[in-house]
Amino acid sequence: MKNFKKIALSVALTSMFAGFATTAHANADESFDATLSLLAPIDLTEVKGLDFEPTLANQNVNVVTAPTSVDAAVFTARGTANWEVKGQVVESSIVMTTGDGSDDTKKITVDTFTYGGSMDASGNAQFSSSGDLSNLRVGGTAHVQANDIAGEYRGTATFRLTYL
Numbered sequence: 001m002k003n004f005k006k007i008a009l010s011v012a013l014t015s016m017f018a019g020f021a022t023t024a025h026a027n028a029d030e031s032f033d034a035t036l037s038l039l040a041p042i043d044l045t046e047v048k049g050l051d052f053e054p055t056l057a058n059q060n061v062n063v064v065t066a067p068t069s070v071d072a073a074v075f076t077a078r079g080t081a082n083w084e085v086k087g088q089v090v091e092s093s094i095v096m097t098t099g100d101g102s103d104d105t106k107k108i109t110v111d112t113f114t115y116g117g118s119m120d121a122s123g124n125a126q127f128s129s130s131g132d133l134s135n136l137r138v139g140g141t142a143h144v145q146a147n148d149i150a151g152e153y154r155g156t157a158t159f160r161l162t163y164l
Contacts (some may be wrong), residue, residue, distance in 0.1 A: 004063065007048070008132045009153060018074055022053060031059065035112070037066075037080075038133065039083060039163055041079070042078070042079040042162075042163070043078040043079070044075055044076075044077045044159070045076050045077070046159075047073060047075060047076055048073060048074040049073055050065060050072060050139070051065065052067070052069050053071065056151065057144075059146055060110055060144065060145055060146050061144045062143055063080075063141070063142040063144060064139070064140075064142075065114070065115060065141075066139045066141075067114050067115055067119075067137040067138060067139040068116055068137070068139075068162050069139060071137060072116070072117075072137045073137065073138040073139075073159065074080045074135065074136065075087075075136040075137075075161075076094060076133065076135075077131070077132075077133040077136065077139075078131050078132060079127045079131055079161075079163070080127060080131060080163070081128065081129050081131040082123070082126065082128075082129055083125070083126065083127050083164040084125070084126045084127075084163070085127065085160060085161050085164060086116060086123050086125075086161070087119050087123040087138075087161045088113075088115075088135050088160055089140075089157050090160050091158060092110075092157075093109055093111035094110050094155045095107050095108070095109055095110075095155055096108045096110060096142070096154055096155035097153060098149065098151035098152055098153045098154075099149075104145070106149060108144055108145075108148055108153050108155075109142070110140050110141065110142045110143070110155060110157070112141040113138055113164075114142060115136075115137065115139075116137045116138075117135035118134060118135045118137075119132055119137070120135055124164070133161075140157075
C-alpha cells in the first residue's frame with residue numbers, strides 16, 4: 001500500500017507539472033494588409049515597321065538598322081501611369097522572303113534586334129504620369145548572302161511590351 005501511495009503521488013505530481021508545461025504556451029497575433037494593383041491592359045500600336053537600306057545583290061553583307069535610324073520600327077503604347085515595362089522582339093530571328101520563298105536564294109535572316117528611343121538598350125522603359133509611352137524603337141541586322149536574288153523581301157516579327 002505504501003508503494004501504491006508513492007506511485008499515486010508520483011503520477012499526481014507528474015500530471016500537475018505536465019499541466020503547467022502545457023498551459024505555459026503563449027500566443028501572439030498581428031494583423032497584416034493585403035493589396036493588389038490591377039494594371040490597365042497595355043495598348044501597343046505600330047507606328048512604323050523596320051526597314052533596311054536598299055543593298056546590291058551578289059554580295060555577303062550585314063545590313064544594320066540602328067534604333068536611332070529613321071528606318072527603325074517605332075511603336076507607341078498606353079498603360080498604367082508611371083509603371084515600368086520591358087519591350088522586346090519575341091523571336092530571336094525572323095526570315096524575310098521574296099517571291100515564293102521556296103529556297104535559300106529567296107530568304108534573308110534578320111536578328112540582333114536592338115532597342116532605343118524611350119527604351120534603354122535592354123528594352124526597359126516607363127509609362128508617363130498620364131500612362132503614355134512613345135518612341136519605342138527597334139533596330140536589327142539583315143544578313144544578305146551573295147546568292148540571294150534581287151527583289152523585295154518581307155517578314156514579320158513580334159514586339160512585346162510587358163509590365164515589370
